[in-house]
Amino acid sequence: MALEESHVRRAAHLARLAISDDQANRFVDDLSRILEMVDQLQQVNTDNVAPLAHPLDATQRLRADEVTETDRREQYQRCAPATEEGLYLVPRVVE
Amino acid sequence: MHDQTVTQLAAALKSGELSSREITAHYLQRIERLDDKLNSFISVTAERALNAAEAADKARADGHAHALAGIPLALKDIFCTQSVKTSCGSKMLDNFVAPYDATVVEKLEAAHTVSLGKTNMDEFAMGSSNENSHYGPVKNPWDLKAVPGGSSGGSAAAVAAGLVPAALGTDTGGSIRQPAAFCGITGLKPTYGRVSRYGMIAYASSLDQAGPMARSASDCAHLMNVIAGHDVRDSTSAARGVPDYTENLDAPLSGLKIGLPKEYFGDGLDADVERAVREAVRVYESLGATVREVSLPHTHYAIPAYYVIAPAEASSNLSRFDGVRFGHRCEDPKDLIDLYTRTRQEGFGEEVKRRILIGTHTLSEGFFDAYYIKAQKVRRLIRQDFLDAFEDVDVLMGPAAPTTAFNLGAKKDPVSMYLQDIYTIAVNLAGIPGISVPAGFAHGRPVGLQILGTHFAEAQLLNVAHQFQQATDWHRHLPALAEENA
């Protein structure tokens, strides 16, 4: 499947990455070569093969419904770029 | 002292011949003296280490110390540590001090081991050469022109140069085994889920696994005894008992059935590397093992499958780096989209962006089935190859990498870099354990023998590796740099 610049631009937008025109061109080249390599997958016959998401056939363990966390806001917000009155600050969100 | 194994140092600590303070101070001096050349550490925490060493000595004096109490270690900078920066090799986290410790860090501290600091790595563990670090490349102690491998290149170089007796690394597609091979040390990637991932910054969650990197298999066994085990905070952690990994080290290998996957000895394998690996296999035959050729027919598709699955998971795992709650944030964002796009543009390096873009693209509408679902189906076939092989043989052996360490800057094209992981990557897709042990040299650089076992066969792998190290002394070789005097 051929990769076009629009694909890279769209992926960059979805992934919230700002990329310059220069970079876009380079990424188109790089990603095209990577996907060309990836396209070898199409040679494999996978009829009747179920996808494998986890290497072990384990199932989800469940946690008891207990409150085990205490308020650690101060520690957690020490590594935050911008907070006020306990809130994380971001540029105004327009709804 | 720096040529000693963890096993030897632990004995000296136990007998009282050495104190942890002495050992710790010694290694800190070595880091101070030699690491300028290697760049293997991102953070060195000398004062904390000396304090921890004193506490370990005290615990020993009080008679309730763990076998490894007082042993200095280093942590790949991917494990979250309270009060010490955890950068993951990225500008994005250059200012990040985690408010909590990773489970393995807690376990190591509980055993009174002494952390000397955090080691350099490819950014977010994405790379095979350690050239993708925000903190600059790491050099291979055997030859400063060469890469140490990646992504756990800092841990590998530090251990190889005798800056620390052992270190923790992580392995998503070969990131413990390949740098161990390139730097001539022993590195174990345990079964997926054997060691907790809690507090280990995720690259590709269904592939990531932490493991020990040290001078010997015996050292790795000692470290596994500390770090392995079920963690209720990690849903993917295996809920099964942990053996004493040192117990079985001395078991004889007579009757061991070794399989050599024919796909691991094909095109692209350096002839001298092959020679060293085949020589190592002959050592096993002399120890009573039988050898046969086996086939892992889907080997060729492991790299393509990996470069769909790992970037897909990574693209999602790395979305949390958005400049809101932690990490880098761009100056004066003018609106929300600017905050996101500029923060991530500035914070992530080239390779990370590349993988985020691949992952985002292959998960997006119209491509998901052809790439992601297809790759997951191929993943099942790859795992089945291994399970079939282990019906016939006990372990698989082959090279850890197709070549020895290549020179810095030698691989400019991402795809040629990715192909480095041809022998390691399928192991992560299948979730099985693998170990790389020093098996001689080619072109003056170390060669790693990779030994693979079935799920949860770590004890067996360590036994098989240890017996080799009883019969050979490749793992005792030290690079000239390690012997340099001040």
Next chain:
Amino acid sequence: MQWETVIGLEVHVQLATRSKIFSGSSTAFGSEPNTQASAVDLGLPGSLPVLNEQAVAMAVQFGLAVHAEIPEVSVFDRKNYFYPDLPKGYQTSQMYHPIVGAGEVEITLDDDVTKRIRIHHAHLEEDAGKSLHEDFQGMTGIDLNRAGTPLLEIVSEPDMRSAKEAAAYLKAIHSIVTYLGISDGNMAEGSMRCDVNVSVRPKGADAFGTRAEIKNVNSFRFVERAIAFEVERQIELIEDGGKVVQETRLFDPERDETRSMRTKEEANDYRYFPCPDLLPVVLDQAYLDHLKTLLPELPADKRARFQNELGLSAYDANVLATSREMAEFFEEAYQVCGDAKQAANWVQGELSGALNRENLAIHQSPVSAQQLGGLIERVVDGTINGKAAKEVFQALWNGQGGSADEVIESKGLKQVTDSGAIEAMIDQVIAESPAQVAQYRDAEPDKRGKMIGYFVGQVMKASRGTANPQQVNGLLKQKLDALL
């Protein structure tokens, strides 16, 4: 042209777990910002989710209550998008293998018309945090206390044909989740929110029209109003030659209208894929059987039993069965008094009226079900008359006395049924009212029935309300007619 409305609902129910779906943080409402946001809820690097067993149990109980198929395996997926209230950059949800499969809910429309609404599936997911738009140096503040609160998203088939049906469906869901105790159902606090998909098509057409999705409607009334507005808008648009566009709209209750959420974004691409940090959830039959034994009697079954076994009207049965608390109150009162019809009347009448006046929920009622039952029993056995009963109720409401019998005793409200005593009072009233007796005598026979009211009132007054009104009536008539 005749138009038909087609409605489907996605109802998000916050599950009443103590801790969050993937972390041990409290889910309590109304705490200081970010004091209930742990490393997992904040999406700190390296943190990992572990699933809450109670969230699973609650989702499955809902599934069992709507007769849904519960698949053996369900899987969590990641829904990827960036938003400040979504800390990880993805919402953990279930796209491909939800925990609850297809089921159905019975709704009751006017009186006894019922209709089945199919449920497509219900899935577990985590709630997002909240954006606070007050001015923080021109910035928006993010509170992640709510992030990670378990949600059950219940997705209906497009089976509803009117705003009324949609509201009835929402009420039915509300009733089921509160019956099960899996949610407090508090819409004002956002414990239950819904997205409404609305389209119109010419009556008789098979194909659906283009739908608009109205996001985050948070009351029964708003659902009806939003749909009413939206249907009208779409019909007008089409009749004027326009086309409905598939879009997301918001309901503005102040202006009573929906409007487009004109996002500059092009259509989202959420890139769902299985969450690699969580493993498949596998539920075996024994687990389902166990949960089945814990199910309470559900609204539809209660309604049927109230009608069929207790002989209540469809209307009464429906009103009483809608709320589990009210139904249980009613049943307890009925157990005491033995008269279902009377108990239904009292609960819906006097009791509900008093509760409404003082804005109390039924569990806050000052009159207990036992007390009310005791009171009704005395009405039924004739110990007190209706007027006295109201007085007893008021006394109990005000805390004057522990039981109806106590109040009746202390206030002397016991009904007088002794004919001799009543006759004596009548004789006295007749003796004291010569003018009225004269009027009665002179009146046309057909007017006399009305005039007797005066005498009844006087007798009742003399008895301080305790005389049996029927007896008073009968005896008065005899005695007055004897004077003619």
